[in-house]
Amino acid sequence: MKRREFLTVSAAVAAGTLAAPALIRPARAAGKELRILTWEGYADDQWVKAFEEKNGATVSVSYTGSVDEIFAKMTASEGADFDVIAIETSSYKRLTQEKLLQPLDQSKLPNAKNLMPAFQKVAAVVFDGKTYASPFAWGSIPLIYSTDTFQTPPDSWEVLWDDKYKGRIIVMDDANNAIVTTALTLGIPDPFNLTDEQFGQVKTKLLAQKANVASYYAGFDDGVSIFAQGGIDLMMSMGEPQAPMLKKQGxxxxxxxxxxxxxxxxxxxxxxAKARDVDLAHQWINAMLDEAVGTYISSKTGYGNTTNQSVNVEAGLTYADKLVFLQAPEDFAKRIEVWNEIKATPVQP
Structure with a gap:
């Protein structure tokens, strides 16, 4: 199960368990429609129905399975088929370069005041001094460790290179996440724009780590299954939900x-960029910045929200300011090539 699949299942289980905020319900205006392209779990029925009734509109939701699919659907009509989309920060550069998005009018987003400080100014969605997106949900690629082995939490990624844990480490099979995390470990200032020399440093570092790695895993369930079977002390995790999943397995x-x-x-x-009803699109984003929606996101999916800090605190999600948020890398194809070379290189005895 990958992150998107986990979000879908969690939201489906939770659907209807959290009431939407009370809304005035005017008569629906004929022909007023908002077209949304998003991930499952980000346009649940209670939000959609409440929004329709408050704004006298019809909401049409299209779901996507990948970032590439979003890009393909947007380019096919130059953005004319949708009014609002949900996407990760690492994809905004690509979309804005193709002129598929338009800047937000902050005066039309009064609920933006609810955004926590870490999400007030996210560099990845600002171009030419204009903000093109509003943060909604967040998470991390953390380190998960065995508390039976570590009396205190390991404080550095360098623990994944410690010979003491040889054969007791698992790492996700993900080129970009592995390279960015290793660049952070090496203290490289910009892990998304590596020079050839820095690529070489990262590759050498990852080859050194490979001797300690018991397995490269793919998906939430795969990582949890390997760890839970025993003999693993450390995992470069895919995200927060893997910790409670492991605890459920003992x-x-x-x-x-x-x-x-x-x-x-x-x-x-x-x-x-070609939204038919820009005002209605802003109204949707404003509704999604309601603290009640933030409560739902964190309570029912385990991911962080951007508007209700108290719920994040209850879930232990208090470290947004320690994260380096994903941006588009300098050459994604090169990163995949380097990662494949690392995996194909035999471990030196």
């Missing part, structure tokens, strides 16, 4: 953001 684990920081992801709402 594993004693903790989660930590090392001192070098960790990758963070943010899903945001943005408006298509």
């Amino acid at each position: 594993a004693n684990v903790g989660l930590v953001i090392p001192k070098e920081g960790a990758i963070g992801w943010i899903d945001c709402w943005a408006i298509s």
Whole structure:
């Protein structure tokens, strides 16, 4: 199960368990429609129905399975088929370069005042001094460790290179996340724009780590299954939900953001460059910045929200300011090539 699939299942289980805020319900205006392209779990029925009734509109939701699919659907009509989309920060550069998004009018987003400080100004969604998206949900790529082995949490990613844990480490099979995390470990200032020399440093470092790695895993369930079987002390995790999943299987684990920081992801709402009803699109984003929606996101999916800090605190999600949020890398194809070379290189005895 990957992050998107986990979000879908969690939201489906939770659907209807959290009431939407009370809303005035005017008569629906004929022909007023908002077209949304998003991930499952980000346009649940209670939000959609409440929004329709408050704004006298019809909401049409299209779900997507990947960032590439969003890009393909947006380019096919130059953005004319959708009014609002949800996408991760790492994809905004690509979309804005293709002129598929328009800047947000902050005066039309009064609920933006609810955004926590870490999400007030996210560099990845600002271009030419204009903000193109509003943060909605977030999470991280943390380090999970066995509390049976570690009396205190390990404080550095360097623990994954410690010979003491040889064969007791698992790492996700993900080129970009592995490279960015290693660049952070090496203290490289910009892990998303590596020079050839820095690529070489990262590759050498990851080859050294490979001798300690018991397995590269794919998906939430795969990582949890391997860890829970025993003999694993450390895991470069796919995200926060893996910790409670492991605890349910009887594993004693903790989660930590090392001192070098960790990758963070943010899903945001943005408006298509050719939105038919820009005002209605802003009204949707404003509704999604309601604290009640933030409560739902964190309470029912385990991910962080951007508007209700108290709920994040209850869930232990207090480290957004320690994260390095994903941006588009300098050459994604090169990163995949380097990662494949690392996996194909035999471990030196």
